[in-house]
Amino acid sequence: MLKRMFRSYDYSLMAVYILLGVFGVVMVYSAGMVYAVEILDQSPDFFYMKQLRNLIIGVIGFTVMALIPYKLYKEGMMLKIIFGLMFVLLIAVHIFGSEVNNAQSWIMLPGFQLQPAEFAKLGMIVYLSAVYAKKQSYIDEFNKGVMPPIVMLIAACFLVAAEPDFGTAAIIFAIGMSVIIASGMKVKSMLKLAGLAGGVIAVIAGLLFLISRNTFSNIFSEERLGRIAAYQDPFAHISDNGWQLVGSYYAIGNGGLWGSGLGQSIQKLGFLPEPHTDFIMAIIAEELGIFGVGFVLLGLAYIVLKGIRIGLRCRNQFGKMLAIGISSMIGIQTFINLGGMSGLIPITGVPLPFISYGGSSLILLSLSMGLLMNVAMFVRYEEKYFAKEKQSVPVKNSKASSMNEKNTARLYR
Numbered sequence: 001m002l003k004r005m006f007r008s009y010d011y012s013l014m015a016v017y018i019l020l021g022v023f024g025v026v027m028v029y030s031a032g033m034v035y036a037v038e039i040l041d042q043s044p045d046f047f048y049m050k051q052l053r054n055l056i057i058g059v060i061g062f063t064v065m066a067l068i069p070y071k072l073y074k075e076g077m078m079l080k081i082i083f084g085l086m087f088v089l090l091i092a093v094h095i096f097g098s099e100v101n102n103a104q105s106w107i108m109l110p111g112f113q114l115q116p117a118e119f120a121k122l123g124m125i126v127y128l129s130a131v132y133a134k135k136q137s138y139i140d141e142f143n144k145g146v147m148p149p150i151v152m153l154i155a156a157c158f159l160v161a162a163e164p165d166f167g168t169a170a171i172i173f174a175i176g177m178s179v180i181i182a183s184g185m186k187v188k189s190m191l192k193l194a195g196l197a198g199g200v201i202a203v204i205a206g207l208l209f210l211i212s213r214n215t216f217s218n219i220f221s222e223e224r225l226g227r228i229a230a231y232q233d234p235f236a237h238i239s240d241n242g243w244q245l246v247g248s249y250y251a252i253g254n255g256g257l258w259g260s261g262l263g264q265s266i267q268k269l270g271f272l273p274e275p276h277t278d279f280i281m282a283i284i285a286e287e288l289g290i291f292g293v294g295f296v297l298l299g300l301a302y303i304v305l306k307g308i309r310i311g312l313r314c315r316n317q318f319g320k321m322l323a324i325g326i327s328s329m330i331g332i333q334t335f336i337n338l339g340g341m342s343g344l345i346p347i348t349g350v351p352l353p354f355i356s357y358g359g360s361s362l363i364l365l366s367l368s369m370g371l372l373m374n375v376a377m378f379v380r381y382e383e384k385y386f387a388k389e390k391q392s393v394p395v396k397n398s399k400a401s402s403m404n405e406k407n408t409a410r411l412y413r
Contacts (some may be wrong), residue, residue: 008376008377008378008380008381008384009066009373009377010306010310010373010376010377010380012302012306013303013306013369013372013373013376014062014373016299016302016303017062017303017354017366017369018059019299020296020299020300020303020353020354020355021055021058021059021354021362021366022055023295023296023299023355024051024055024280024354024355024356024362025048025051025052025055026262027276027280027283027284027355028047028048028051028276028280028355028356028357029044029045029047029048029051030262030263030265030268030283030287031265031268031275031276031280031283032046032047032048032268032275032276032357033045033047033048033263033268034268034269034270035047035268035274035275035276038270047276047357050357050359051357051359051362053359054358054359054362054363055362055366057359057363057366058362058363058365058366058367059366061363061366061367061370062366062367062369062370062373063370064370065367065369065370065371065373065374066370066371066373066374066377067374068374069374069378070318070319070322070371070374070375070378071316071318071319073126073130073371074129074130074133074134074318079126079127079130082123082126082127083123083127083152085123086116086119086120086123086124086127086156087155087156087159089107089114089116089119089120090116090117090120090156090159090160091159092107092116093105093106093107093116093117093163094159094162094163097163098113100113103163103164103165104163105117105163105165105168112359113359113360114360115358115360115361117160117163117165117168117169117172118168118360118361118364119360119364120156120160120172121168121171121172121175121329121364121368122326122329122364122367122368122371123156124152124153124156124172124175124176124179125175125179125321125322125325125326125329125368126322126371127149127152128149128153128176128179128180128183128321128325129179129318129321129322129325130318131148131149132149132179132180132183132184132317132321133183133316133317133318133321136184136317139183139184139185139189140185140186140188140189142189142192146185146189146192150176150180153172153173153176156172157169157170157172157173160172166348167336167348167349167350168350170348171329171332171333171336171350174328174332175325175328175329175332178324178325178328178329178332179321179324179325179328181324182311182320182321182324182325183317183321184317228346231245231343231345231346231347234246234249234343243273244272244273244279244347245341245343245347247267247271247272247273247279247282248267248272248279248282248341248342248343249343250266250267250271251265251266251267251272251279251282251283251285251286252282252285252286252342254266254267254286255285255286255287255288255289255290256289256290257289257290258289258290258291259285259286259287259288259289259290259291259292260286260287261287262287262288263287264287265283265286265287266286267282267283267286268283276356276357277351277356277357277358278337278340278341278347278349278350278351278352278356279341280352280355280356280357281293281296281337281338281341281352281355282341284296284355296352296355299354300330300331300334300353300354303327303330303369304327304328304330304331304334305327306327306376307323307324307326307327307330307372308323308324308327310323310327310372310375310376310379311323311324311327311375312324313379313383314375314378314379315379315382316378319375319378319379322371322372322375323372323375323376326368326369326371326372327372329368330353330365330368333350333351333352333353334352334353336348336350337350337351337352337353337356338352353365
């Protein structure tokens with residue numbers, strides 16, 4: 001069986017993941033070398049070495065997750081561990097966390113900065129997928145089937161928003177909604193949830209206000225209001241909040257069709273703040289032109305669309321929701337990042353998947369890709385081998401055929 005499972009490996013999905021990861025390491029080196037030397041007084045390969053380490057850890061995590069049958073995460077004990085650890089970390093960051101960029105979002109570990117909110121994305125995908133898969137027989141009973149997991153989703157979003165990290169909280173909520181859409185609920189239940197969405201936002205804002213006026217004031221802080229004003233007219237605010245977006249425009253314009261060449265960006269020379277993080281696509285556009293941008297977009301689009309296709313083909317409801325939730329997470333983050341750097345939406349500080357510098361983000365995405373790979377392996381294994389065995393079994397061996405079908409059901413329940 002193990003040999004057949006490896007034959008069912010989706011090598012194209014793995015190849016795109018590796019290519020994007022390696023490309024991201026190269027671009028982090030190119031985009032961050034000047035910042036490392038001039039601002040941090042470090043060697044030019046400072047960010048490169050860290051991102052390379054993150055990618056190696058990520059590939060190891062990807063391999064482990066790809067080999068563990070995804071159905072195990074639905075089991076009671078494993079689900080409790082994932083769910084409990086997620087909330088422990090989200091609470092711990094408020095107690096032991098360090099403040100970076102006006103948000104207490106990081107737990108400092110020896111040689112590594114852990115961002116619990118990033119791992120909460122995958123944690124909520126697994127939790128919601130497992131719970132709604134178990135509730136299929138009464139999925140449309142609103143109070144019993146729909147609402148209990150929603151309460152947990154709101155609690156996680158509240159803890160992240162209180163850091164404050166409103167962008168990540170909104171992403172977690174959107175990811176949760178994508179899993180719910182794939183859960184098999186009827187339209188009537190979906191409409192009720194849509195009606196609650198506005199109330200959820202109001203409740204979270206109200207709780208933040210009651211707990212801490214200072215936290216609530218961060219929602220409407222001068223910096224955040226400045227971002228909105230800069231989004232509306234960045235050139236009118238070029239001396240303050242609009243400079244980052246204007247720098248992105250200059251980088252994209254300088255790159256043109258062919259780009260100025262790898263390592264030849266002008267905007268990374270102190271004009272575009274922290275170009276190796278959220279605005280790394282602007283540097284890619286400047287140095288590699290439309291071909292570099294196209295490579296990243298095609299790679300991310302392939303992963304998202306392939307993940308959705310895997311979910312639609314999966315006969316197991318838990319696997320279906322996992323695949324669609326992971327694909328949605330990558331797609332949502334990509335849209336928000338590219339929307340911010342292009343001026344389509346206000347800047348929110350969301351990294352570009354697999355490309356932007358950041359250990360928590362890259363490792364989380366690698367674990368998610370490993371889980372998606374495992375779902376894909378089981379889907380292809382089922383389609384390729386069990387279908388053949390069923391067709392090849394003679395009528396006289398109907399008992400063996402029945403055993404195979406029972407084993408399949410056990411494997412996918």
